Amino acid sequence: MTQSIAIKIDGVSKRYGRNVLAVDHAKFDIKEGEFFTLLGPSGCGKTTLMRMIAGFETLTEGTIEICGQDMHGVPPNKRPVNMVFQSYAVFPHMTVAENLAYGLQIDKLGKSEIEKRVKDGLEMVRMSQFSDRRPNQLSGGQRQRVALARALIKRPKVLLLDEPMSALDAKLREEMQVELVTLQHEVGITFVVVTHDQQEALSMSDRVAVIEGGVVRQIATPSELYEHPKSKFVADFIGKMTTFPGKHRGDTNAGSKIEIPHFGEFQCREIVTDSPDLVVGIRPEKIEVRRREPEGDVIKMRGKVKNIMYCGGENHVYVDVDGHEIVAYLQNETRGFHEKFQVGDDVWSYWELNDVVVLDH
Amino acid sequence: MRTFSSKRIGKSKVIEPLAYTKRSVIKLVIFVNLLFLYLPLLVLIAFSFNDSKRNIVWRGFTFKYYEKTLKNDQLMEALTNSLQVALLATFFATILGTMLGLALQRFRFPGKGPVDAWAHMPIMIPEVCMGVSLLAFFALVKIPLGLFTITASHIAFCIPFVAIVVRARAATIDPAMEEASYDLGASRIMTFWRITLPQLAPGIIAGALLAFTVSLDDFVITFFTGGPGSTTFPIQVYSMIKFSVTPEINAASTMLIVLTSIVIAVGLVLHAKTSEKDSEL
């Protein structure tokens, strides 16, 4: 599918004062119609980046183009993007309908046109019956819908959402995630979302940019990000991962030879780095634990069960291997084969060679 | 270390939308406002160096009015009286106003609306009316006029200023702080001293500054409530209208400006310290 570019971020940096570098040479494109997420821990610069797209922050260097147009010097009110604020910023002195109409009145639309669009907007977010309410008479979720509708009926090229779910409780959050994705499919507008919640990022996005310390670490689809994280930071930030420091011991026909000190050597099919120092990681759900020594072409380690956490659908088993902690998520099956462990049990933990991820140090 | 490329050079400088102080319109507003506020002060300071008995025409530079002012016992006594009244009134009005502000903020009680409006009346009433009422009242109950009656009256009209500010500040305090203190075993009094008061501090300081300001410059009420030996600086100034204001008054005012600037600066430093503490919390 060939998609044109909605936002082109080219060498963008943001410096506060002398020493704080909030965004460091960000360079990537966001495609039209994409659900794009900026993911990272708080203070990583993701919000700054979004605010630069919206026009609230100036760029120290670099350019931002929206739909092929350089945004340098274009004030926020002249940009073809709209934003849903973290606090929603639904004007408290206006009714819901007035809030929606506020942005349209500037476009010099006819009164009936505004009314129609406000009505459609309210229907879109299923808020029609609240049109005369004041924001302080609404719940957080309802306010978010108002903010969303208010931005969407401006029909922006890109919708920016700053931590859209942070003010909602867990259950509502899940509902809204589904709704947001559905909505995005309906309207076909590019969504850019800022979040620190990796679960949210994975479940909603087409692509995710992981940012750390102002630097974009990796941009990929959710599954790629999960299965093939490029760095230890990304791997750790997205899901849980057991890691070992490793050494690159040369290549053979079968692949690269990698040594994990104290645990031995194994073959790895592809290698991602030239550096001799590596990190070898393995996702917990890929690890199997049993009492008998496993057979076949697997990586196996002998250890002691240190801790078991019951988590409903699965058990998290912490195995101590010579002072190294390995975490395994075991399905909590009630049918078929399963073993029950107790703390202190001697066990083998093992995993397929294919499941190993080799990361940048 | 990455060096920044000069890509941006050549492009116009962009101002962030809410960085209003960087906008030339707002800079102009600040300039015009400050000019407006300070031009008269500059004029009066300039005339304090004017070698003429009156503040009309420039006749050359002199320091003699500063000398005269410092030697003018009457003027110095008036300044001392003013400062004494203002400091005492500020002290007590700050305590009482803080109490009132807290009571109005914390409690629900019958007739609160009228009480609330009543507590603000001293600001709203014409000063002459309040002055005359106090004069008549003190005469009626036979309290001799003097610094005591002046101070008592100043306290009365300073209380609302403090109460308004403290109340606003008190509204922003999280009640959980006090609850936590009780939970940790602190007594009411200890909680008040160690928890409530430090959090109220910026409001109390601001209220005290306001009270000091209005007390220091009050003429009408001071006049009607004063007796022998209680002439204050504003009374001195107003009495001079009959024979035109002399540069000595300008010199005294200039010294007062310098003095009060120092007090304000100290206040600001204190305030900055407390707010630093706030942000640390």
Add this chain to the structure above:
Amino acid sequence: MQNWRDEKNEFSILMLPPAFWLVTFFTLPLVVVWVYSFGNRGPLGETNLGFTLVNYVRAFELVHMAILWKTVWITIIVTALCFAFGFPMAMAISFAPGKWKLRLLMLVILPFWTNLLIRTYAWIAILRPRGILNGGLKWIHDTWYSLIGYGVEEIPKFVPWEILYNDKAVVIGLVYVHIPFMILPIYATMEKLDKSFLEASLDLGSSQMRTIFRVMMPLCMTGIVSGAMLVFVLTLGNFIVADVLGGTNSLMIGNQIARQFGAARDWPFGAALSFVILYATFILLWLRSIYAARLEQRDAKR
């Protein structure tokens, strides 16, 4: 908010001392003057107590109502100007970077620590025909004509701007005296304003101006209202500015009241005039409390 019954002791400790002080040194004295307002002026200017409404009747005579009307007009203009200059100044302070905020605030407060009368007198030196303002204007006038004046036979004589001893001067003086009372409350509310409301407005396509008028001002309304109230009430009672800077017809209601307690020595009438103003102020306060209650209701309704 606690009910006073639950914490009777604490409530009494907090409420009684200030209440005692205000009753003793404000309310009781005021009752005395209130009684005066029903009294009579004796032939020597002494006050004879009694009960008559003549003072109130006189206060509502056309001539006094005309003065009140004019005073209210000037007060409205002064309040509007204080707002026009004070609001952007409050904005400037509120949006200034950290340490500048305090410095600007200090700069706004500082002139207040100087005697009001002296500051007002200083305006004479600025506004008079040969004063600083006209000096500046003359300089501009002269420079202008010396620049373009080649060939012009007669350079027009500079005519000083007559801005002293008239209502313009009174308005300038009153704005000068009261502008901080507008700036400070607006600043206080603006400080608490969530800036994302402004960003949201800009983001929705509003211009800066529309954002300020449609979003910032409504959201700062409590500060604007208290600032306007303070300026309005204080201007209404002021008499010094009109005395010093006013022209022949500059009489304001404050002067009128002050004169009754002064030169006219008619305390009962002065008291009646004061109470007419006071009742008007009460109504203003009452309107504001209704407004505040409505806001509270709006915020509380859920």
Add this chain to the structure above:
Amino acid sequence: MLNKPNHGVSRRTFLQGTAAVGVSVSVGSKPAWAQEDIVNVYNWPTYIGETTIETFEETTGTRVRYDLFASNEELIGKLSAGNPGYDVVVASDYAVDLLRKQDLLLPLNYDLIPNGDHLEEGFRNPVFDPGRIYSLPHAISTIGTGFRKSEISREDASSWGIYFDNAILSGKKSLYDGSRLTMGIALQFLGYSVNTVEEKEIHEARDLLIAANEGILTFAPDSGQDLLAAGTVHAALEWSGDILQVMLEDDDLDFAVPKEGGLAWGDHWAVPTGAPHPENAMKWINHVWDPRVQAEIQNTIRYGTANAAAKEFINPDDVNSPVVYPPAEVWGKTEPIIDVGHANRLYDDAWTVIRSS
């Protein structure tokens, strides 16, 4: 120098006062200063000689506490509410009249004021205090027109008419912000008494002033001399002494008493009822009436004296100045302002109309 801070207690008064402390702190009793050997003087600022207080303290051993007020009405207001402790005050003609009529003044004890004999004949029996029972003059002056010689001739300035002809010095004239004085000149111009109680005459004066408003710059709060000196106005209704002070700095200024009469003005020493130290007050009046002390006062404040014996010690320039001591024929035509009782309201209403139209 003169005024020790009032809250400080000298050793002498401390010793005297210790015994009385128990009494003096209780509410209602006279405060401590009432028992001191002191005289509480109530006057305008800069309205006394530079050494007057010092010499009094030296010769009598009595301490002086000097307080200030801004207008006669404030003085009257305070005294009628109950004298808060002043021993001797300065009041203008009509104020003496009012205070006397309200029993707010004590008769002077001339046994203690031998210097009172120096009072000139012409001042012995004023309307506001017949027989000089309650007051002795502090300073006397006339009210006339201060003017700029280069802008208006002496002849023109010597008539109240300049204030009522809008063609003369339009917008360059100032009157005084006081109803009785400014209406007084209008009444005098019309040929009536400045103390008239006739409604018709008062209304006539009112209408004259309303018509004149056009040409008048402002009704100045006793700052006409400043306006004159700054060149803002070229004719100002003012007290002779005020104009004399600016004449010192500007040769182009002069003072004229109008041919219609001008107003006589005097401020007088008096002792209010309830004075805690009436004897000290008499001593004080006697002191300021000492010819040399009186001369020192007038040489400082540059007003006229009614003390015949003092004139030989006064600056000859002033004694010979027609501004300070107008010729007898001028003086004879002047009229003092006295209280007019209920007619005050007529003046006040008229003034309200003048100042708002």
